[in-house]
Amino acid sequence: LVASPTIALTAPTTASVGVPVSFTVTPTAPTGGNPIQNVTFDPGDNSGLRNLGSVTNAQTIQHTYQSGGSYTARATVADSSGQRGETTAVVAVQRSPVTVSISANPTTVSTGEPVTFTINSSAGGFAGGTGPPIQSVRVTFPDGQSADVGPGQQTLVRSFTAPGTYTVRARATDTAGTSQESTTSVLVRERGAIEVNVTATSADSAPGLGSPCLPSDPSTFPKTCTFSSGFSGSARVQLSATVVGVSANDPVVRYVWNFGDGTQETSGRSTDHVFSRGTYTVTVTATTASGATGTGRVTLIIQ
Numbered sequence: 001l002v003a004s005p006t007i008a009l010t011a012p013t014t015a016s017v018g019v020p021v022s023f024t025v026t027p028t029a030p031t032g033g034n035p036i037q038n039v040t041f042d043p044g045d046n047s048g049l050r051n052l053g054s055v056t057n058a059q060t061i062q063h064t065y066q067s068g069g070s071y072t073a074r075a076t077v078a079d080s081s082g083q084r085g086e087t088t089a090v091v092a093v094q095r096s097p098v099t100v101s102i103s104a105n106p107t108t109v110s111t112g113e114p115v116t117f118t119i120n121s122s123a124g125g126f127a128g129g130t131g132p133p134i135q136s137v138r139v140t141f142p143d144g145q146s147a148d149v150g151p152g153q154q155t156l157v158r159s160f161t162a163p164g165t166y167t168v169r170a171r172a173t174d175t176a177g178t179s180q181e182s183t184t185s186v187l188v189r190e191r192g193a194i195e196v197n198v199t200a201t202s203a204d205s206a207p208g209l210g211s212p213c214l215p216s217d218p219s220t221f222p223k224t225c226t227f228s229s230g231f232s233g234s235a236r237v238q239l240s241a242t243v244v245g246v247s248a249n250d251p252v253v254r255y256v257w258n259f260g261d262g263t264q265e266t267s268g269r270s271t272d273h274v275f276s277r278g279t280y281t282v283t284v285t286a287t288t289a290s291g292a293t294g295t296g297r298v299t300l301i302i303q
Helices: none
Strands: 006-010 014-016 020-028 036-042 050-053 059-064 069-079 084-094 099-105 108-110 115-122 134-140 146-149 152-158 164-174 179-189 195-202 223-227 234-244 252-258 264-267 270-276 278-288 293-302
Touching: 006 069, 006 084, 020 036, 020 069, 020 084, 036 059, 050 059, 099 164, 115 134, 115 164, 146 152, 195 223, 195 278, 223 234, 234 252, 234 278, 234 293, 264 270, 270 278, 270 293
Parallel strands: 014 084, 099 179, 108 179, 195 293, 223 293
Antiparallel strands: 006 020, 020 059, 036 050, 036 069, 069 084, 099 115, 115 152, 134 146, 134 164, 164 179, 195 234, 234 270, 252 264, 252 278, 278 293
């Protein structure tokens, strides 16, 4: 009795939809047996039988499953006398979703202030493999406008003209048709005047006696400050402005000081000025890059 041929089939136990799977088919004719006449391979998904002919060495076959499920792949070998050998391998195929996320910075802004959206997307995978590549990533805004960005990490900058809460969506789709969506929200407030507070200290090298600024509570503005002019009849005062409610995306770009004595100066947030005896209302107007403004004041009494 002549022994039948044998065949081995190696394959991964798991795979992803749309990702090629490698099978290795190895037929063997026994010593003294009949020659191999035909080898076939069936991936088990009704895509059709593959005839490999009378091969006698290992063959690598690539196959791509188009839907998820458990598939029994089958390899057969037949010799010239009709004797057969057969083996199977089970492959669990899962749809591998893409991943996508979107974030906003900052999440609270004023109208007209820019917001940077960061979108991260990547192809899915299964058991350490790589899933179908990303075909498109689309960012959709509540007003119906959209933008297509590439895979990986991408950024978009957008501003909003009206107050409200806006939900922005990012959807990634791979070549197998799998989609995932992520959302982020931005709170947009009406732009108002920014808050500007002013503090005053003596800038003289040997200042005369003066009462502290009132109110004494450091968080209460505006203040009234008293300084002594001494024998010179004048006092040099250091003035500083502090702006509240301005974000890093909309910085102050201009300060205009009015010293209350008929002079003014465009400079930074701090300045000093010489005042004669008298009472002065000093104001400073701060303007941000987007055009928001605010004015602070301090009353100086020079004795």
